[in-house]
Amino acid sequence: MVYTLDDNQLLNLWTVISQLGVIREMRDPTDRSILLTKAQALLTAFVLELSPLLRDRDNSAASGPRPKELTRFDA
Numbered sequence: 001m002v003y004t005l006d007d008n009q010l011l012n013l014w015t016v017i018s019q020l021g022v023i024r025e026m027r028d029p030t031d032r033s034i035l036l037t038k039a040q041a042l043l044t045a046f047v048l049e050l051s052p053l054l055r056d057r058d059n060s061a062a063s064g065p066r067p068k069e070l071t072r073f074d075a
Contacts, residue, residue: 003050012042 016039023039026032 002053004053005050009046009049012046016042
């Protein structure tokens with residue numbers, strides 16, 4: 001399936017990637033865990049905001065929940 005992205009989603013993804021380099025260099029475990037939590041939240045938002053292209057949205061073979069179904073995530 002092919003998804004569309006906007007500039008804000010790409011910026012959030014780039015932010016997470018750049019934070020991973022900073023996290024490796026951090027000595028304080030508390031600061032590291034705070035930054036990891038923020039990165040996880042950005043990645044979760046990135047995945048939830050993905051939307052399939054129109055041609056893939058109508059494909060009956062496409063996997064995933066239907067638009068009116070409830071989606072649950074366990075963190």
